[in-house]
Amino acid sequence: MKIYPRRSTLLRLGGLFCVVSVLCLSVWMLFQTTQAKASVSQKEKPVCVSGFASDHDLAHQFDYDTKAPMQMKEVRVTRQGSVSIHDITYVSQGEVVSAYLVMPAGKGPFAGVLFLHWLDSSATANRSEFLEEAVTLAQKGTVSLLPQGKYPWIEAPKDSTHDCAATIRQTIVFRRGLDLLRSQPLVDQQRIALVGHDYGAMYASIIAGIDPHLKAVVLMALTYRFSNWNVPYFLDTLSPRERLAYLEKTASLDPLNFVGHIAPTPLLFQCARQDAYISLADVNNLVEVTNQPYTLHLYTADHSLTDGTSQKDRLAWLSTQLGLQ
Template sequence: MKRFLVATVVGALILGVTAAGASNAGQLDRPRQPNPMVVTDIQIPVKGQAPVTAYLVRPAHVDRSEKLAGALYLHWFAPPNSTQNRTEFLAEAIALAGRGAVAILPQLTFPWEGDPIGDNSDRAKVTNQLAAVEAAYQALLRQDGVDPRRTAVIGHDYGAMYGSMLKSRAHALVFMAGDATWANWFDKYWLGLPADQAVAYRKVFTGLDPIDTVGRVKRVYFQWAGRDIFVSPEIRAAFSTANPKATVSLYETAEHFFNQQAKDDRLAWLTDQLDLR
């Protein structure tokens, strides 16, 4: 099990937050000393499957009386981008931990390590990946000091889709640029099915699509990118209909990877929802 401190990185992130909120230059010269974060490489057991590889991020020093929030970060699919894995949100998780949270960032495997093939086995693969994500969330709840009433799931792209479907409901969900159905992206970017087969394939995922489950989550923050070539305005509208009470941000000039403003807004929303300092 690998562990390493990230005091320097956290210090830089905290200084960035301080700078953004400072009212005069003198405040920038006196950043508070951060509590170093510990990043641990862990393995999470999953019944009937290989263990999940994940990062565990938490403050190095915590008062035993202090309750911590919990965050599960689920990454995007974007080959060959170097961030299409559990590293995507690592810096953000470190920043959130610096405000009083524990984060787990699992490595997802479908469709990262295997292509859809266009039949009922794809539903089983989604279900298995969902079980692994559920195991990661349960591992988060078992972490020392984590308050189960103050947890959030943050997902991007396929990560958002999996995050919206957890049976164990977190307190809050950040849904970043995911699709409404599994069949749409699987068909469009892998299978290229004829129209009649495409209709049948969509039925494979009946009751398992994110658009069917996101309405059950009470506190949702949808983040959409205005220049996203993968998510259409119609998909955005469908999610708003599915959960009309959700908070929504549209970043008109952002592409599918989003931008710094989206990250800042996400951290601010999570800070409020999880009652962080």
């Protein structure tokens, strides 16, 4: 068939228009997909609210999907007498968390304790710190969970943006641990306590301040702001102005905001007179914003609180609060 020049030109222009249209549509769709992914990523990335935010907004920084599968897996089981120590993992927002689940013999119902460990250079600065106490409590009818912390134990503080996200993520890891403990069929959900030491106590103060269902809380050797430790021990090269900016940007995470909301749950503070990391003024700053009922014990000990007396007091106090024999 013969094609006249004008028709041929029109056909070529029409074909070119179609090609350009397809290319434009492809670019637009790629842009929209990229924007959508960026939007989702931005929504999923935890961000600190203002330090002057309402109590409601402070608490909701730590929201998470409570219905997400726990995906608990057992790695191995060891025994100490009648007590079984389960080396397990569970999942929090895609992160695999190692933990010890310490179980007594018997049919229950049992009390429960979530133990959050300290940060130090010693061999006990991990999930094993409270293992001996968990075994002792198991012999009295208690199930304990001892999860391994990541931030700042393994992942160090870097800057305010990173540290806000990491602190929120770590808090959720421990809240998921509390969910796991509550999900155990032999655990009495009305008798669950929370114990934390050092950074573990700072996370415990947040959790206890936003979770009204705990039976008892023990906070050991903690300071009232994350910046009190993050800056001098990890970010000591910051200028005075940068230090102030860091404090302001991370203020919404500080225990100072949450310890006042632990009441009416009974609370035990355990602090050391010879603590190189916490002054008595720091202790007073926490106590001043804490509501009754609470008990404060000061020990002739250092930051580790390995004097023996503090452990004895802690176990006795938990036994009373949880109704253990």
